Amino acid sequence: MRSEARLGLALLLTPLLLWLSLLIFLPHVDIFLVSLRERIGVGKYQISFANYLTFFNEPLYLWTFFRTAVMSMLATVITLLIAFPVSYYIAKMVKGRVQSGLFLLCLVPFWVSELVRTFGWMILLRETGIFSKLLQAIGLSDGPVEMLYNDGAIMLGLVYTSMLFMVVPLVTTLESLPDEVIEAGYDLGGNGVSVLREIIIPHAMPGIVSGCIVVFMLSLGNYLTPTMLGGKESLWFTELIYSQFIVRFNWELGAAFGFMLLILSSAIVWGMLKLTGQSLEKTMG
Amino acid sequence: MTPDLECTDLTKRFGDTTAVENVTFSVPPGSFFSILGPSGCGKTTIMRMIAGFLEPSHGDIRIKGRSVLNVPPNKRPVNMVFQHLALFPMMNIADNIGYGLRRAGLSRADIDRKVQEALERISLPGIGARRVEELSGGQKQRVAIARCMVLEPDVLLLDEPLGALDLKLRERMKVELKSLQAAFDTTFVYITHDQSEALVMSDAIAVMNEGRFEQIGTGRDLYYRPDTAFVAGFVGDTNRWGGRIERLDGDSMALRTDTGMILRGATHGRAFAVGDRADVFVRPEAIRISYAEDDLSQFDNRLSGRVTSILFDGAASRVIVSGADGPGEIEVNLPQSGEFAALTKGAEVHIGWASDQGNCFAAGAR
Numbered sequence: 286m287r288s289e290a291r292l293g294l295a296l297l298l299t300p301l302l303l304w305l306s307l308l309i310f311l312p313h314v315d316i317f318l319v320s321l322r323e324r325i326g327v328g329k330y331q332i333s334f335a336n337y338l339t340f341f342n343e344p345l346y347l348w349t350f351f352r353t354a355v356m357s358m359l360a361t362v363i364t365l366l367i368a369f370p371v372s373y374y375i376a377k378m379v380k381g382r383v384q385s386g387l388f389l390l391c392l393v394p395f396w397v398s399e400l401v402r403t404f405g406w407m408i409l410l411r412e413t414g415i416f417s418k419l420l421q422a423i424g425l426s427d428g429p430v431e432m433l434y435n436d437g438a439i440m441l442g443l444v445y446t447s448m449l450f451m452v453v454p455l456v457t458t459l460e461s462l463p464d465e466v467i468e469a470g471y472d473l474g475g476n477g478v479s480v481l482r483e484i485i486i487p488h489a490m491p492g493i494v495s496g497c498i499v500v501f502m503l504s505l506g507n508y509l510t511p512t513m514l515g516g517k518e519s520l521w522f523t524e525l526i527y528s529q530f531i532v533r534f535n536w537e538l539g540a541a542f543g544f545m546l547l548i549l550s551s552a553i554v555w556g557m558l559k560l561t562g563q564s565l566e567k568t569m570g
Numbered sequence: 571m572t573p574d575l576e577c578t579d580l581t582k583r584f585g586d587t588t589a590v591e592n593v594t595f596s597v598p599p600g601s602f603f604s605i606l607g608p609s610g611c612g613k614t615t616i617m618r619m620i621a622g623f624l625e626p627s628h629g630d631i632r633i634k635g636r637s638v639l640n641v642p643p644n645k646r647p648v649n650m651v652f653q654h655l656a657l658f659p660m661m662n663i664a665d666n667i668g669y670g671l672r673r674a675g676l677s678r679a680d681i682d683r684k685v686q687e688a689l690e691r692i693s694l695p696g697i698g699a700r701r702v703e704e705l706s707g708g709q710k711q712r713v714a715i716a717r718c719m720v721l722e723p724d725v726l727l728l729d730e731p732l733g734a735l736d737l738k739l740r741e742r743m744k745v746e747l748k749s750l751q752a753a754f755d756t757t758f759v760y761i762t763h764d765q766s767e768a769l770v771m772s773d774a775i776a777v778m779n780e781g782r783f784e785q786i787g788t789g790r791d792l793y794y795r796p797d798t799a800f801v802a803g804f805v806g807d808t809n810r811w812g813g814r815i816e817r818l819d820g821d822s823m824a825l826r827t828d829t830g831m832i833l834r835g836a837t838h839g840r841a842f843a844v845g846d847r848a849d850v851f852v853r854p855e856a857i858r859i860s861y862a863e864d865d866l867s868q869f870d871n872r873l874s875g876r877v878t879s880i881l882f883d884g885a886a887s888r889v890i891v892s893g894a895d896g897p898g899e900i901e902v903n904l905p906q907s908g909e910f911a912a913l914t915k916g917a918e919v920h921i922g923w924a925s926d927q928g929n930c931f932a933a934g935a936r
Binding site for chain 1: 660
């Protein structure tokens with residue numbers, strides 16, 4: 286009986302273990318090994334940290350690296366600032382059909398692919414686009430206005446793409462806050478600001494943190510949005526990785542970049558958890 | 571003396587439905603006032619209007635003589651103990667109790683001192699650093715009250731706060747709430763659907779039904795001298811017979827029930843005419859049961875019948891007696907002297923009650 290149960294458990298775990306080992310663990314090990322290779326001749330390699338040294342010695346790479354991190358953090362903060370009132374409205378101010386309707390509206394953009402959505406923004410923002418025409422028509426601008434290919438456009442795209450991933454955890458945690466707890470906050474003399482600061486935000490903290498982690502990771506690893514809305518020179522770290530692998534055929538350096546990105550995202554998420562006093566179990570559980 | 575809380579013609583409509591209709595009452599300082607009614611009668615709506623979470627459609631609310639109609643909840647001198655207590659789970663006990671004091675802008679030292687005092691008041695000193703979920707139901711209850719009482723409100727509102735507790739704890743908390751009220755010497759307004767909570771704790775009770783107050787009075791008034799048929803039926807248990815009035819003589823009257831039995835009752839000042847349809851209410855505990863008919867000679871209502879079932883419930887045990895001449899089933903309380911411990915189903919018994927125990931109301935009246 287015991288051995289049967291053990292066999293059952295093993296069979297149940299097999300797909301998960303296969304998935305984890307084949308699709309996550311093995312590729313990362315391989316990438317790490319590739320990143321440690323240095324090409325010293327045709328078909329000749331030796332193990333060294335040369336690729337990592339290249340990364341640290343080239344200011345453009347470092348600059349792109351930090352720029353990507355800072356822009357992703359900014360995108361996360363902006364997403365949070367926009368998503369919080371929206372989530373509060375959906376979770377607490379409306380009930381029933383309006384609530385599910387609004388929630389669905391947040392979801393609707395995700396029915397089309399990210400590519401199509403991003404093209405949508407390009408149609409709106411380009412020189413011959415709708416906003417440009419509109420500005421000219423109402424006389425705010427003399428000539429066509431190019432709103433694409435700048436950091437603002439990247440930020441817009443990142444925030445737009447990430448919104449749902451912030452709204453969902455926030456709505457879930459805010460819904461679990463009983464109305465009477467908020468009312469008690471007011472009843473005992475609190476005003477809007479203090480109720481928000483002392484009751485609503487502390488309660489929503491796990492949702493805020495998990496939303497922020499997801500949005501930050503998505504922004505940091507986003508390739509499509511920075512490339513399409515920011516143009517070729519948008520200096521997004523994923524583009525560097527792409528160009529090393531695909532354009533330059535320099536897999537070794539690309540792998541080193543990939544590993545740096547992994548370390549960066551892990552370090553920032555860890556730092557954020559420490560800073561807010563949350564643990565991964567608490568946020569994900 | 572100015573009443574602590576005074577509501578005049580308080581009305582609340584939600585669309586077409588009227589949740590509260592022309593409710594007027596006043597609560598003298600330091601008293602325990604209960605609003606008792608079935609769920610959905612509008613009692614929570616009254617409470618929320620007093621706390622400031624709802625605007626009345628009509629009428630006025632005055633606290634210590636001052637109208638609070640346009641005062642937001644956080645500025646009203648009333649605090650509320652919510653149904654599920656609504657302690658702040660993100661704070662420890664001391665921070666929960668100190669929340670209102672921090673909002674009022676007191677100094678750190680003052681807050682600490684007042685919180686300590688409050689914890690001693692509720693006999694839970696030293697639990698300040700604990701988390702909310704570490705407390706038992708009764709302790710949470712007391713913390714919720716202390717959290718309001720440190721603000722020294724003019725009126726404390728309690729919205730069925732005992733509902734979530736188990737029976738034994740509820741019994742204990744009833745006594746405790748009453749003594750806390752005396753200790754804090756504050757006006758309590760308590761709403762409940764549980765008549766025993768209201769009867770045990772209150773100085774005055776308002777019985778509410780379908781948005782209106784049926785009667786305001788002490789527990790005894792409501793129990794012995796209900797003003798309306800609803801109060802007679804809602805407060806305590808009762809036997810009820812419908813019939814037509816046969817004879818009127820001052821306060822006493824006789825009624826022939828639909829099954830042909832003659833019952834004597836009292837009008838208690840209500841106006842009736844011979845031939846009116848009326849309902850008579852008699853409480854099971856007002857009916858005496860006996861094996862011998864002679865024991866009941868002092869009662870002017872006497873019946874003989876058989877026990878059709880025994881509902882044993884300790885001190886609140888009852889029997890259902892079916893009358894020989896078919897007046898239907900009558901619930902009778904069993905005296906706990908042991909005399910009837912051996913009573914069996916089918917036993918022949920005699921029952922009787924004094925006519926002034928029979929409260930009579932015009933039929934069809936609510």
